Amino acid sequence: MHVLTKRLSPLLAMLLVSGLTACGKTEVSAPKDTKSDVAQVIKVGSDMTFPPFEYMLDNKPAGFDIDLMSEIFKTSNATVDFVDTRFSNLIPGLEGNKFDAVISGMYITPERLMKVDMIPYFKSTESVVVLSDSAYKPKVRDDLCGKTIATQKGSLFPDQLNKISKESCIAKGKAAITVREFDTSPQAIQAVLAKAADAQYDDTSVAKTAVKKLNNRVEITSTEQFFPFIGGIVVRKGDTATYNRIQDGLEKMKASGEYDALIKKYDLIAPTADEIKTFMAQAQKKS
Known part of the structure; x- marks a missing residue:
């Protein structure tokens, strides 16, 4: 080290020694906070051609499902990125990890419950x-x-x-x-x-x-109720974290009155707790 220092200018030698000394120090950085204040973005698949549930208005997603899902995730500091996808490709897209969830006025059926999990949120015929x-x-x-x-x-x-x-x-x-x-x-x-x-x-x-x-x-002109059903928000089979997050957000909206306000705004029908319990029990039994 002394020989090398003699051959260099005093300034360069000083810088070199300082650098080597610095390299010899062990620096401990503060642990990073895994909880970010930045809102998480959730990808949700939806067929934007199905008013009043979802449609495009001024080049932006609009409708009951859009308002509902946006509010559901807002309760847990997240925003939603809606991905316009034709109806027949929604569940395959979810299974292929293109979305985190699907909402598109989709009926709950035993066949679908074999592939995905669904959270009841409206009824119709x-x-x-x-x-x-x-x-x-x-x-x-x-x-x-x-x-x-x-x-x-x-x-x-x-x-x-x-x-x-x-x-x-x-x-x-x-x-x-x-x-x-x-x-x-x-x-x-x-x-x-x-x-x-x-x-x-x-x-x-x-x-x-x-x-x-x-x-x-x-x-x-029809007067018959052909096949009464309950519709559900869709998540991947076994994705309990997303399922619980949506379910919790929906329950908070119901408690605050926001859910009923949206149902009224879009002229839809909310299923009762008993209707949901009976319908889901029958659908899950068949699946």
């Missing part, structure tokens, strides 16, 4: 929509026989219509229902407007919204 000036005014399932009915692909609606066709039409010697599937609900109603389908079969709340949006060019 289905309605049939036709052109207001049409002579065709279907009221009950038998009235759909021999007709072309438009509906949303990937939903339970095609299966329901095929079930009606088999049990209420073919079994009674009537003509089968021709089911036309479209990627989105607006495309299905457009088929009715273009007279490419006799009617549309859809969620009642969605059908009501379509009637208003189209200034009564279409109307709901």
Whole structure:
């Protein structure tokens, strides 16, 4: 060390010695706080073509599901990044880790509960929509026989219509229902407007919204409650952390009155605690 120092300028030698001395010190940094004050971003898949549940307004997600999910995660210091995805790709996307959760007016069924976990949050049924000036005014399932009915692909609606066709039409010697599937609900109603389908079969709340949006060019004529159901927020099977976080946020909204306010705003129906208990018990038993 002395030989090397003699060959260098006094300033350079001093810097070198200081540097080596510094390298010999062990510096202990303060442990990082694992709890960040920055809000976490949660990715949520949703089909933004299904008003009043979710749709685009001024290039931004809007609707009951959007407001609900945003408030649910706000209670735990998180924000939501909604990913617009067609309905049939939502559960596969969740299973493929593209989202942390899914909300899209999705029915709770035994088949879905085999793949994912679902948190009940609204109830509804289905309605049939036709052109207001049409002579065709279907009221009950038998009235759909021999007709072309438009509906949303990937939903339970095609299966329901095929079930009606088999049990209420073919079994009674009537003509089968021709089911036309479209990627989105607006495309299905457009088929009715273009007279490419006799009617549309859809969620009642969605059908009501379509009637208003189209200034009564279409109307709901059905009087039957076809397949009453309860809808659920979807999380990956076994993801208890996300499930509990959503459930807790939803309960806080119910306690504060925010949930009831949103239900009223979007003209939806809230299931009672007893209805949820009974429905989920039956669905889980079958799954």
